[in-house]
Amino acid sequence: MEIKMPKLDVTMTEGTxxxxxxxxxxxxxxxxxxxxxxxxxxxADVPAPTAGVLRYGSAAEDETYAVGTTLGTLEV
Known part of the structure; x- marks a missing residue:
């Protein structure tokens, strides 16, 4: 399961x-x-949508990404 940049409000298009x-x-x-x-x-802290093993993706700290960008994965 992909872990993606969430949309925290209706106007959000990207987040750090x-x-x-x-x-x-x-x-x-x-x-x-x-x-x-x-x-x-x-x-905001973002919770796991399901149980699994977290695997980091290529997301770098303090970088800005579009809503929906894959940050990592959960192996379920």
């Missing part, structure tokens, strides 16, 4: 990836916070 909250290869539970995203209005 602020970093992972758990190490690569960690087994996570549904609802566990995986990473932090920032916009000009807010920063």
């Amino acid at each position: 990836f602020l970093g992972w909250l758990v190490p690569d290869g960690t087994t996570v539970e549904e609802g566990e916070d995986l990473y932090t995203v920032g916009t000009d209005k807010v920063s």
Whole structure:
């Protein structure tokens, strides 16, 4: 399952990836916070949509990505 840049509000078109909250290869539970995203209005921790093993993608900290860009994956 792909982990993507979320759309935090109706006007959001991009966000800044602020970093992972758990190490690569960690087994996570549904609802566990995986990473932090920032916009000009807010920063938010984004939870896992399902349980699985987190695998980092090519997302770099403090880089801006369009909504829907794949940041990593969850192996379920």
